[in-house]
Amino acid sequence: MASTDLHDPDAYVQNGRYDVDRHWRELVRQRRLYTALSLGILLVALFASLWFANETNAGKFFDRLPHFFDFVGGMIPRDGWEVWRALFDLESPYYDGSFKYDYPDGRVYFWGTWYIPEYIHKMVETLNIAILSTLIGFIFGFLLCFLAATNLTTTRWLRFFVRRFMEFLRAFPEIVIAGFFLAIFSLGPVPAIIAVSIHTIGALGKMFFEVVENADMKPDEGLRAVGANWTERVWFGIVPQIMPNFLSYTLLRLEINVRASTIIGAVGAGGIGEVLRLSISRGHEAKTLAIILLLFVTIVAVDQLSAWLRRKIVGDQAFQFGA
């Protein structure tokens, strides 16, 4: 602690500088300590987690690693054309009566000898699950979001209730909804539609009401001034300005839902996910590769199409990250 002589301006400034400098150094030291501490905690948590994961896994990481590439090698079909045949349900020269090479059995005939290959049909089913549930999510999310927005709904309890409801729909595990409806409807894609839709309502509803809260309220004010009721205010004042953002978020959700419906399908709700799981577990390498190829192409296509549409609708804003 340097004593400060108030009558000597030079000393005052110098000591003041010293104090500021010291204080700054102290802050830096403190900050570094905190950073080091948080990193330490993170590292401990990471290694504890890794140990735990390895310990509770069926196979141990280092034991399984050498066999990892055996498995990858086991995925290679005996003939590159097999993938092609599996994809389009063409007859295989290796057909021996087993499920492994029975590609033509899966054909879905729709007109005489015209058929849709099994996997493409399943892929269309998964895509339809995704599209339909996005649509349902959009409709209900659209209806709910205005009730959750602070600038349109002044009733506190209603807003609170709608927000919690949407949070609940979002956080409720999709797999439980799917499992419950699988018990009621037995196997099929309808449980997947319900599960993905319910999640989508919550997820889109949240994004939508955030968009609504950021809307420009001047058109609304104008409408209120001429005596419009609540529905008219929403429809003519808010909806036109938020629609591009809504559509953009919906397309983003569609990309996510294509993946989600594939995963839900894998647990028994139909679509491409189920055939993928079965073919991997049965070790049908050509079929597996055909499905992976198809899925990959579809997801890339959906992503590209959605990105192109979003750029058309809202410009580059669509690619700013939105939670």
Place this chain on the structure above:
Amino acid sequence: MTLSAQPLSAAQVDEIIARQPDVFRRPFHKRFAAPLAVAAVTAYCIYAFWFFSIGQVFANGNWNIAGTYLADWVSYEVRPDIEYRDGEIEVTFPRFSPLGENPDPDWIETEQGTVTVIIDRPTDNSASAAPASGSFMSPNSDATFTADDNALGGAAPVAAEDAVVTETRLGIARALVTINERGTIDVTPDRVIVTRYNGSLEVLIDRQNEQVLVEGPLPDWATQREPGAKVFVDFGFYGRAEIRHREVKVNRRFLGWENFVFDPASPYWGLGFGEVMGKAFGPPIEEGRSNFGIMWENIVYNAEWQHGDVWIKLLQTIVMAFVGTLFAVLIAFPLSFAAARNITPNRFVNQLLKRFFDFLRSVDMLIWALFFTRAFGPGPLAGISAIFFTDTGTLGKLYSEALENIDDKQREGVRSVGAGPAAVQRFGVVPQVLPIFASQALYFWESNTRSATIIGAVGAGGIGLKLWEAMRTNQDWENVFYMVILILIVVFIFDNISGALRARLIGRHSG
């Protein structure tokens, strides 16, 4: 409305229309955008309705069972059998009843009285075998029932005269089952009286001919498939009963989760909190182990709820999301610097990395999960790897895009004072993007906690598989609900942590 003074003249209207062509003369697709969209959506819905045959699926849905399953989430059933096959009433409970061994619940009252008991049955094959198969088969099949009926009609009276020895003695003559305040089942060996709200139903039991006969008209809460067959009585949520010629099977439903803390095998079972504490502090239950140790073990290894296993699986799910996301961040962070074209001016490397990110992202998380489940065996390692691979792609893409959008002035400033390339990145680039990077990482951590549940169901570890197994049996919906509540709590806590951290990082509220 009242303020408008004069209507506009036709010329004025035309002038306004001419002045505002973008309002009054819009192209067709803009004018009818809303109706066209609605028409398209409707058409698609009709197609989807046909494609998934939704109408048929809903019509075939097992809706009755849905109610029972939903009730199972928050309640449990106790299923006593009140048997009167031999003339004396005997109340039995199935093994592993929620009430433990030798239960004596206060909602079943028994009364002593004189009973006529069959103490010796004919050893004759036809007479002893027929009733067993009859009671087992007859409810669902007309043919079997009639066949049994005929067989017994011929054989039973003869057998009764020949070999059945009866004895009259003191025994349990009556059992009264209270379902709820206004629903009871009064059972005597020859007669069962069911009351529900204001109505009542009297059923005569003809044990000799194995017939159940209803006296008077059947109320709407009771059903019988055919005269003489067993009678089903429905008490709504509170339970149901089946009146058969040799027993009454009662299913009584109680609200709540049975034996949630201790199962009936535990010495602490059935005690209140105070009593449990008293016992824990009291004399040792078992030599060489502390009472609290036994208590903890009893809770963790509860046979019905499997708390320990559920918690471990939940921790696996959390670990999967945490480690997967953290590794993805650690790998995506340096790679994104190489992928951003303003940081690394090498088009080939940029494109290569970006296509690599797209590949990781587009091979679905499901494919990675199935793939790694095959490679590492079921467990969290597969889940970690799946999340790690997918999110390295997604985060790499987002990070490189964020880097391409940075403000170049800071880099220039740092470079102009003579900083080396590493220092330029450290002081010119990282401070700009770090909050965005961290916020995105937190968002993915949060969302992965949710998706880790579902990839677990395909074998990639965590609570997903446990949930799926509990649902597959259609028996353990209360366990499903328990796990759902735990998942919701975890998701809620993590949402809030991540929301608070993000708000601090980017300086505004984003939750």
